[in-house]
Amino acid sequence: MADETVLEALELTKRFGKFTAVDGVSFSLRRGEIFGFLGPNGAGKTTTIRMLLGLLKPTAGRALVFGVDMSKAAHKVRARLGYMSQKFSLYRDLTVEQNLRFYARAYGLSGKRLQERVRYAVEIAGLRGREGERTATLAGGWRQRLALAAGILHEPELLFLDEPTAGVDPVSRRAFWNLIYEIASRGTTVFVTTHYMDEAEHCERLAFIYHGRIVALGSPSEIKREHLPGEVVQVTPDDPETAVKLLREAYEAGTLAARGVNLHGAQARVLTDEPERTLVAVEELLGGAGIGYSDLDVVPPSLEDAFIKLVRDRL
């Protein structure tokens, strides 16, 4: 049953007054996959997740989870779902153990099984020996892991994570994603929203939402292939700002064969279908302007390149 559908969004639409937050969004989740819901802040990610959870009634369209219409009978499937919200995860004034016990009991666990699951959650959150600490005293990364552990106490079949790593340092984010992989490997389907591109690369499939619409859907490599044919010439100039300005002017003047020029951190990235020619052109342009540089190379495009292009196409 590898491609059994656990969730289906059918033309989901949500309007708040005149503002359309989510506009005809459709996609489906297969059992056991990690599905990334990617988009900038305000793109409609949280609104979509709330409709999928039955917290918000769609203006049009349907959200089916395990075949149940979430705007009508969400209670039938609640016990099979887990949810870690962006806004709230744990009661900060309660201790690690009190939080876990509350979650476990809410899902009907009791007795020996409750003990086992709570111990397991403490274990995977890496908080053994700190059960009596208030969660307010935990650092952000620990707290997020604990929230995730609390969300899977009842072994949900489908887990919703809304921006689980927002504001968490990169090391903790890595640890967090390792945990997500572990959970998925046990058969839980994971729906995760994020605005971090590097996290999107971790997902098996992705939907990119922009201004309430899905603009790309598929695996990371499919999205890159489909929306971003070509390659990237990347260089690290000594003066990135000036370098990108120079390259962009050349691109707009038609003297640089390229499909776009972006600044990415300290690097200038030039999308191109003819990497060899572009490489030489970049070398000449920077050399001519007397801008020093290093690490000039042709690299495969990243998801970020793809999304920047997708967004640019829509401006």
Add this chain to the structure above:
Amino acid sequence: MLNRILNIAWKDFLHLWHNKILLVIVLLGGATELTLVGMATGAPIDDVRTVIYDADGSQISREMIARFEADETFAVTVADEPLPDDLNEIFTGALFGDDYIVAIDIPEGFGEELRAGRRPEVTIHLNAISALAATTARRKAEEILFYYGAEVAWPDVSRDELEAFEPQITVRYNEELDRAQYTTPSEAGFMLYVIAIGVAAFMLAREREFGSFEQLLVMPHHPMEILIGKAIPAVVLGYANFLLMLGVIHFIFGVPIRGSLPLLLVLALFYVLVELGVGFLLALVSRTQHQAVLLVMLVAFVDVAFSGYAAPVESMPPAMQTISLAFPIRHFLIILRGVLQKGVGLEILWPHVLALAALGLLINGAALLLFRRSLASER
């Protein structure tokens, strides 16, 4: 279902347990305030500063002044010049060097008039700023004037006979004119509900502010389970307060429990349930816990005005008296005083129980409606 409800109630108790200051306020604030209010208002009223001007100067008038001096309610000063037209001079202490609460003017010819069996006019001026002392003093002064006047006018009639004819002024439910007897039951009734709606409003508003309410909804809870779970700590704490305060008013302030204690306990519980919806309503219209707590205070202030707690309802304008019937606290204070001090039961109090039931349906119905609407438009 029951397990999930108790789980939420237990969690809310944990929140309170972790917030020690709040817990102390919630548990002991009521009893402490009650004790303070009781002590502040419970002092017996005596030595009310009184100035008497005797324009008559007869033996009869001097004898009457002596009666006033002998009564411990009054601390009498005899003025040797007429009282001024502007009584403020007396009441502010500008004239006789002390700020008086009572000024009595005995007219010329008082003794003769009285002996002739007529009714001479004695004027009693009261400084209403000290309303309580003034009221007490007035009652006492009237009593002295009546008996003394009767003795002089009808010397043959004995005092016992007089009493047989004239209804003696007695204060039935508040024998010692001890104000603590009036204020402390009000305080108990008041705290019962302020604590209950305060906890209910705070606990619900808090979940909504933190976004945890949404988390509860995503769990396998029916929305009503969440609400009932949240009601339990509110009711328990409000009720615990009430029991504590009932103990204080009975054992420390000597307020009697003349009626049925079990009846009172049942009606008090019923009353908390009636008011509970107010707490939830306030939480539902608030975006933060601070807003909710401020609203609770606001509502409490309004209730103080209408409940007959601060001022007797009888002294309000008729329109306000009618409006006051819409406040559950008004009915509960009548029930509370009725059972404690008058010793009456349902046979007398049933209209108020009925009123509470009606108001309870209205309040909790509105709360439920708003709750359901907030679920539908949760954003």
